[in-house]
Amino acid sequence: MTSTAQTGYVSTVDGVLQITIATAANGTSMDFGGIVAGTAALRSLGADVGAVLLTSSGANFCAGGNVRGFAAADDRAAHIYGLATDLHHFVRALDATAVPVVAGVHGWAAGAGMSLVCAADIALGGPGTKLRPAYPGIGLSPDGGMSWTLPRIVGLGRAREILLTDAVLDADEAVRLGILSRLVADEDVQSAALDLARTLAAGPRSTHASIKTLLAQSTSSTLSDQLDREREAIAAAADGPTGREGVDAFVAKRKPEYR
Numbered sequence: 001m002t003s004t005a006q007t008g009y010v011s012t013v014d015g016v017l018q019i020t021i022a023t024a025a026n027g028t029s030m031d032f033g034g035i036v037a038g039t040a041a042l043r044s045l046g047a048d049v050g051a052v053l054l055t056s057s058g059a060n061f062c063a064g065g066n067v068r069g070f071a072a073a074d075d076r077a078a079h080i081y082g083l084a085t086d087l088h089h090f091v092r093a094l095d096a097t098a099v100p101v102v103a104g105v106h107g108w109a110a111g112a113g114m115s116l117v118c119a120a121d122i123a124l125g126g127p128g129t130k131l132r133p134a135y136p137g138i139g140l141s142p143d144g145g146m147s148w149t150l151p152r153i154v155g156l157g158r159a160r161e162i163l164l165t166d167a168v169l170d171a172d173e174a175v176r177l178g179i180l181s182r183l184v185a186d187e188d189v190q191s192a193a194l195d196l197a198r199t200l201a202a203g204p205r206s207t208h209a210s211i212k213t214l215l216a217q218s219t220s221s222t223l224s225d226q227l228d229r230e231r232e233a234i235a236a237a238a239d240g241p242t243g244r245e246g247v248d249a250f251v252a253k254r255k256p257e258y259r
Contacts (some may be wrong), residue, residue, distance in 0.1 A: 009034035010041045012132055013202030015050040015259075016194065020057055022242060028058035028114050029066040032083065035090045050201030050208075052094070053105040054116055055190055061103070064111025064134050069149040084143045087112055091145045094119050098209035100200045104193030105180060115144025117179060117258035118153060121212070124193045125187035129171040131179060136166040152219065153178050174198075204258045206242045 009020045009031070019038035022028045022104070056062060062190065073079035094101055094116075103120035111134040117123045135142050142163065149161040154177045161167065174180040184192040200208065210233045218226055237243040242258055249256035 009037040012049060012085075014198050015048060016053050016197040017045065017049045017051070018053045018055055018194075018197075021054055022056040022058050022060065022113065024058040026058040026066045026068070028056060028063045029069075030062050030064065030087070030108070031155045032086055035086055039086070039090045039093045042090070042097055045097065045099070049099060050203070050205050051099050051191060051197040053197040054101065054120060055193065056104075056106070056138040058107075060107030060113070061105045061109045061129075061243050062111075062113025062116065063108050064113050067138055070138075087115075091115070091119055098212060099205065100197070100208050100212070102193050102197045102200070104190040105129050105131075106186065106189040108132070111205060112144040115142065115146040115149070118149035119145055122181045122196065123179065125171050125174060125180040125183050126189045126198065127171050127183060128186045129174065129179055129180065129183070129189070131169040131174050133163050133166055136164070150179075202259060203247060204256070206240060206243045207237065207246075210237060 011018050019037065020034045021030060022034070023031050025031065065080075069074055070080060083163065100121045101119070103117050103123040104124050105125040106118055106129060108130050109117045110132045114131045114133060117131065133142065133146065138148075141147075147159075147163070150162065154162065157178065162169070169177070169179065171180065171183055192221060214226070214229060214233060217229060221229070238247070245258060246256050
């Protein structure tokens, strides 16, 4: 099934909301046309969407902010403040999204591009994928949530080292640290990410939403409180249409039809 919802930056196909966050223009720096359009699409997410895919139409996933644009601004502080505001609306919208967020990370993910990789639920890369905070290289501090997400992925001590030394992470190291989920061939990164997003979109959407909620709550929860939340969630799922279909399909030895 293909939705008719489509813009230059945003399209919905087979239940996947695809958001282009960088293009070939300006060296694949972050394209705020895509960021703003993506925020609007995420805020009005319909029942036809079961997954989100962050992608790029350029040679890299995202090379970070447009540094030449920073330099050319009459008021650099105001310019970057505005960009960070738009980016943070997008990150908040991603965080609030109940469906899985997938990133297809080909080439470089630097600066705010790396922030968006860290914001995804699942990020696929290739052997040639590289990540770098890039902020110290231009004398700036992180944005896009990296100072919050990165320590939760790799640990506070490792995050300190990566950020303070402006470390370049190759694909294998990024997988080992958990920033990238797994690797595929470089030429297959974007197609593999789309295939994964389509598979997720066709899956049990209420289950995905529950998993994301439980994981988010776990960071500030005691084990005892989390066990209570899990009990309530699984009991509710068992009496819902998704849980009923999943259990009935298992017993009948057939593929469940969640949609």
